[in-house]
Amino acid sequence: xxxxxxxxxxxxxxxxxxxxxxxxxxxxxxxxxxxxxxxxxxxxxxxxxxxxxxxxxxxxxxxxxxxxxxxxxxxxxxxxxxxxxxxxxxxxxxxxxxxxxxxxxxxxxxxxxxxxxxxxxxxxxxxxxxxxxxxxxxxxxxxxxxxxxxxxxxxxxxxxxxxxxxxxxxxxxxxxxxxxxxxxxxxxxxxxxxxxxxxxxxxxxxxxxxxxxxxxxxxxxxxxxxxxxxxxxxxxxxxxxxxxxxxxxxxxxxxxxxxxxxxxxxxxxxxxxxxxxxxxxxxxxxxxxxxxxxxxxxxxxxxxxxxxxxx
Numbered sequence: 001x002x003x004x005x006x007x008x009x010x011x012x013x014x015x016x017x018x019x020x021x022x023x024x025x026x027x028x029x030x031x032x033x034x035x036x037x038x039x040x041x042x043x044x045x046x047x048x049x050x051x052x053x054x055x056x057x058x059x060x061x062x063x064x065x066x067x068x069x070x071x072x073x074x075x076x077x078x079x080x081x082x083x084x085x086x087x088x089x090x091x092x093x094x095x096x097x098x099x100x101x102x103x104x105x106x107x108x109x110x111x112x113x114x115x116x117x118x119x120x121x122x123x124x125x126x127x128x129x130x131x132x133x134x135x136x137x138x139x140x141x142x143x144x145x146x147x148x149x150x151x152x153x154x155x156x157x158x159x160x161x162x163x164x165x166x167x168x169x170x171x172x173x174x175x176x177x178x179x180x181x182x183x184x185x186x187x188x189x190x191x192x193x194x195x196x197x198x199x200x201x202x203x204x205x206x207x208x209x210x211x212x213x214x215x216x217x218x219x220x221x222x223x224x225x226x227x228x229x230x231x232x233x234x235x236x237x238x239x240x241x242x243x244x245x246x247x248x249x250x251x252x253x254x255x256x257x258x259x260x261x262x263x264x265x266x267x268x269x270x271x272x273x274x275x276x277x278x279x280x281x282x283x284x285x286x287x288x289x290x291x292x293x294x295x296x297x298x299x300x301x302x303x304x305x306x307x308x309x310x311x
Contacts, residue, residue: 012118012148012175012202016267016290018055018085019048019283020206020274024070025063030278031226032063040279041070047280049080051287057177057204057274059087059122060107068110076112084111085118085204087152090125090133100136104145120150120177124158134165141171150175150204156192163199173201180205180271182214182242182262182306183235188269197270205266208273209259215285216243216258235309242305249298256288263289265302 023030024041048054058067068086075082088103104119119140121133137149151162154176163173176196180187180203187193187203196203209215212224213232220236223229243258250256256264259275263286266273277283294302 012055012204012272015055015083015272017053017263017286018057018083018204018272018274019044019053019286020276021056021058021067021071022062022206023276023278024058025066027063029227030276032066032278035225036278038070042074043280044277044283045071045074046078047283048277048287049078049082051283053287053290054081055083055085055117055272055274057085057118057206058111059089059120060103060110061087061089061122065106065110068107072110072112083117084113085120085150086111086116087120087122089122090128092125092127095128097132097136097139100133101140101143104140108145115144116146118148118150118174119146120152120175121154121162123153124151124155130158130161131165134162135169138166138169138171141169148172148174150177152177152204152206154178156190156195159192159195159199159201163201173199175202175204175272177204177206177274179207180266180269181208181210182265182302183210183239183309184311185306186311193269193271203271205271205273208263208266208271208275210262213239214243214246214259214262216247238309242302242309245301245305249294249302253292253294253298256292257285259285260289261294261302264292264294265299268294268299 026032058071086107088100140146149166149171159176166173178187193203211228218224218236223233223236246258246261250261263273275286277286
């Protein structure tokens with residue numbers, strides 16, 4: 001097992017965008033092994049690192065551990081630093097404090113590293129107190145196996161409890177990873193985004209392209225493949241005015257695509273988007289969302305248009 005090269009500071013503040021590895025190894029939802037393979041993932045991985053984008057988010061449940069295994073193997077073949085974020089899934093039978101340590105050890109083995117940059121609680125679980133989870137996280141920090149502590153899908157009050165529990169160990173809560181995009185702005189409306197900002201907790205935005213709906217490549221006549229098609233059929237009809245606005249704004253920003261506009265909107269909101277990348281073309285598209293900024297008027301126009309269709 002080798003030591004992963006990570007940043008010296010647990011801060012996520014200097015990161016603009018990352019890579020989501022949910023699709024890596026996932027056959028059911030993302031058709032791994034069908035529409036893309038390990039060679040496609042490797043091309044995306046190397047291109048991302050070449051562009052200086054080295055924050056990669058995975059989880060023990062993605063592809064039943066296959067995502068971590070793929071990332072671990074890829075890291076063996078590069079000298080460039082990778083900031084690995086992975087997650088502990090609080091299954092109902094994982095009620096003991098040592099359960100997190102055991103799961104972390106298995107993740108480290110699949111990733112072939114001795115330490116990860118960010119370790120996150122994938123979902124809150126009513127059976128497992130947040131204080132107990134944060135005590136276990138503090139143990140992992142003190143053991144040197146993780147650099148920073150995060151949560152995922154935590155509400156405003158749950159985030160506050162995690163923050164307070166970690167503070168007893170003099171450890172900051174680094175992040176809360178939630179679904180956030182132009183079609184889902186719940187964290188703006190329920191106060192979570194503001195609370196995270198006030199506490200210095202970075203919001204990591206998963207599914208930042210709404211599982212492809214905000215790329216502009218799908219329409220009611222040409223829906224996404226697989227299980228996403230029937231799921232989003234009616235929504236695709238309603239979002240066409242928003243897509244048209246994104247295309248117009250993108251054209252004025254130097255021919256940026258709707259997807260690049262959607263990701264930049266999140267960056268302007270202070271979030272860290274982690275779009276998925278299954279191949280070289282997708283990573284190149286995602287990389288085009290950084291190095292520029294939407295204007296305040298453009299952000300306001302996107303906000304108004306998304307209000308018509310967003311949750």
